[in-house]
Amino acid sequence: MKWNLLIAFLILSLVSCDQRPIAKAVAIDQNGLQQALVADNEKIKVINFWATWCAPCVEELPYFEKIGASYKNQVEVILISLDDAKNITSEVQPFLENNQIRSQVLLLDDPYAAEWIPIVDQHWDGAIPVTLIISKDKKQFYNKALTYKELEDAINEFL
Amino acid sequence: MKTLKILVILLIGGLAISFFSGMLEGKERNNLFAERPAPYKEKKNASAAREISTIKGYDIGDTATDFSLKNTDGSTTSLKDFKDAKGFVIIFTCNHCPYSVAYEDRIIAIDQKYKNVGYPVIAINPNNPKEYPTDSFEAMKVRAKEKGFTFPYLLDAGQKIYPQYGATKTPHVFLLQKEGKNPIVKYIGAIDDKYQDANEVKNTYLENALQALLSGEPIKQTRSTAIGCRIK
Structure with missing residues (x-):
């Protein structure tokens, strides 16, 4: 009887929850950004620019988490924080833990935004949040906050 | 006898796990091979997305509105x-x-x-x-x-x-x-x-x-x- 319970539990835990560990924020420079923007052969990259103090950004983070978990074999979610690099351990990391963020989190430590904004997309005016979806043969830029449905529809255009 | 019982349970458990993960696999595969959107549809979607990203406003040389x-x-x-x-x-x-x-x-x-x-x-x-x-x-x-x-x-x-x-x-x-x-x-x-x-x-x-x-x-x-x- 004990064994049955144990096995049932094992199966449940295997099937149900998001098992990815809580993200660890990693600081990157412009080169790191360039690498993050390179298309992957296997997966669709969903890249979101955000910051802990940006309310509309924080509002849409759960949608990216959900996409990352439910499309984990097809989609790689990268959350690029534009928080001040000196707050990485005092604010960004605690935020990730409190909000159970499990997608990859990079912190772009380069204040000269005018130099890298055009690298991300020539149409970007610098407002956040903003989202970029990249596959090996397609790129789409969303200069706005997204609802879950908009995000899922956008991903489905790539699948 | 007890060993046999444990073995049977493990076997069933193993089958159940592979069944469930198989189900997952199948679902993912469906998605992977989902029909690609027809070209005209792709084009339509792309222009819709572009509309989202361009916000109208003043250009250099335009006359700005007054306000109160x-x-x-x-x-x-x-x-x-x-x-x-x-x-x-x-x-x-x-x-x-x-x-x-x-x-x-x-x-x-x-x-x-x-x-x-x-x-x-x-x-x-x-x-x-x-x-x-x-x-x-x-x-x-x-x-x-x-x-x-x-x-x-x-x-x-x-x-x-x-x-x-x-x-x-x-x-x-x-x-x-x-x-x-x-x-x-x-x-x-x-x-x-x-x-x-x-x-x-x-x-x-x-x-x-x-x-x-x-x-x-x-x-x-x-x-x-x-x-x-x-x-x-």
């Missing part, structure tokens, strides 16, 4: 009130955004330097206070007083003005110069290129543009981009 907005000092401010001005430094900014806050001292300095030569700063908070409570008119009054703003700090109540200008974020600058009575857009974009530290700025875009206007030379860079907080 509530100022934190209790008055109402319009461009036509500034009879002697040669132009205006319109800055969409707000209380809540760290980029805006980082630029407060620099905005005051620009106002003090250029107001006397005909280009006063006019700050407009474009946000809906329901979206950002710290951007309420009351909070604006407090901030204007705390920082000793030397320029009007207006609320775009009803959010009618910022979409006409095409402001998308805070801070977002529109430098205007009067030609006859019409205020013409001469520069759109950022104040400078480093929000964290005024001493490490490489390009003072707004001041360069102001200097060019004052000396009657063409502005070398009429647009610039910087990170800002999306207006909501």
